[in-house]
Amino acid sequence: MRFPPIIGVIGAGHAAPDILEMAEAVGREIALAGAWLVCGGLGGVMEAASRGAKAAGGFTIGILPGRNREDASPYIDVPIVTGLGEGRNLLVVYNAQVVIAVGGEWGTLSEIALARKTGKPVVALHSWALRFPDGREADVLRAETPADAVRLALQQISASDQS
Amino acid sequence: MRFPPIIGVIGAGHAAPDILEMAEAVGREIALAGAWLVCGGLGGVMEAASRGAKAAGGFTIGILPGRNREDASPYIDVPIVTGLGEGRNLLVVYNAQVVIAVGGEWGTLSEIALARKTGKPVVALHSWALRFPDGREADVLRAETPADAVRLALQQISASDQS
Amino acid sequence: MRFPPIIGVIGAGHAAPDILEMAEAVGREIALAGAWLVCGGLGGVMEAASRGAKAAGGFTIGILPGRNREDASPYIDVPIVTGLGEGRNLLVVYNAQVVIAVGGEWGTLSEIALARKTGKPVVALHSWALRFPDGREADVLRAETPADAVRLALQQISASDQS
């Protein structure tokens, strides 16, 4: 493993203050753990998490929907443009070893679903509560606090490194 | 409007018999309404819906994840290959004016979320019941029967044509 | 082989009258051979080839860069939207068994190169003359007339079906 662990943070471009506070704490915990943060690179939860990571000396990658890297929030170290619109959500998921969903709107739900569809673990923090149409509980890990979410995410990466 | 209405049918590649029966009926109703059916082109719900559409004289488009058009189910008139893997889900959504979700696993959920994110109406038939993390009911139409689902879908198309 | 042969026609959205005439004749020959035509769905060479195919009773698929199927030229039977911008060029190539380039600007050259890169044969009709930087002749078939181009394209499909 040549690169540090990499954790995706997904969440809406606009969110309530308590959600943004949680996102910022998630970013901080990711940085303190020495992991990279990858996100969609724009505002709201993405920006709050990136700000938290940078404040704690972390490293952030933003995968943007458009073609102009200056669209990235001020807390993105490496902006990647895609020109894929909503299609960039799949690339956020591919680039993460595990994703943490904080709050969430439709875009967040698409990323949770794409992550699970492609076998990536998902940790939900005040995010979508999901049950399959046939009644089965959805296999998403639930966290109560930002520190808890990052701890669970790192456990998933360790487990997958050893498998 | 030069082309017929086009309705997406989304659902899992493997599904229980009652779900497949509903999907087949949805396909039949779409064809009887003179609409085109677009789907992911493979098995399960996709195949059942396409079979229903063809049995009723309809027209079917399958947007495939891989690069070989022979992967399409036997009930696809026009296979489109993409090489995009799960990324093709977004193209199924883009090509439909409205999507009907029948049953559902993670891939279906990703398509429901991408449809709503990009402003496409979604009709759910024995599919995911969704509520936003903040408690709001998700804006997905719920149908009880296949005929009901297609009727709701066509209403959405008419409403959008008049807007 | 469940589906008819499918031939891609690539060329610029604006072209000189003699190029458009050749494209129209290519489309006609494709239809007369019973093959499907796939193209980028817009104007210029794409529209001329599609018009030729429809005049001879053929079937045309247009793979569009945007998200609105009404952008397709009047001679497209099945429009497929992608939202991929120039990225849709790769899908045109993937969906063809062989591509015929008629005239050409930069977009056409990208499709020639992507076709060869992914192992698809290319027939050039008054199109780019190419030589590798190290001096090797590029492996593109050259045709003198539209009928010649379609004949060469069909030979390539037969050869690949037998391999």
Place this chain on the structure above:
Amino acid sequence: MRFPPIIGVIGAGHAAPDILEMAEAVGREIALAGAWLVCGGLGGVMEAASRGAKAAGGFTIGILPGRNREDASPYIDVPIVTGLGEGRNLLVVYNAQVVIAVGGEWGTLSEIALARKTGKPVVALHSWALRFPDGREADVLRAETPADAVRLALQQISASDQS
């Protein structure tokens, strides 16, 4: 402009020793100029250029065709996975302000063409010599040496920043 200039280096995954040497020198010059290098992240020209950049203290981004970041060459600082196959070539182009083509096979040609199609300047160093089918000289800048190529590339970025 919050980020350093970013220059794409494109070229084949396998290349002759003299081409690799030129690519390495291009990478070195890019780093010495304080610019970022973006490439396809794999071997051959991509690896040589990245090695040159790292030896001179530069920063390298590799945009990979697959979904495993460990596929990146040892000289990539930030690997980005895409799962897009050849479709990732377009992302290399989008992420560069200008591209330098060193030598070249079909993949390189596709990137030159996509760059020009999307309005990005291209500098060619022992790469494809191109003339439009109608006889016009193609608007690609030609360099004789690696230092010359990087100088021309930086001029293009300055010119575009002032426009």
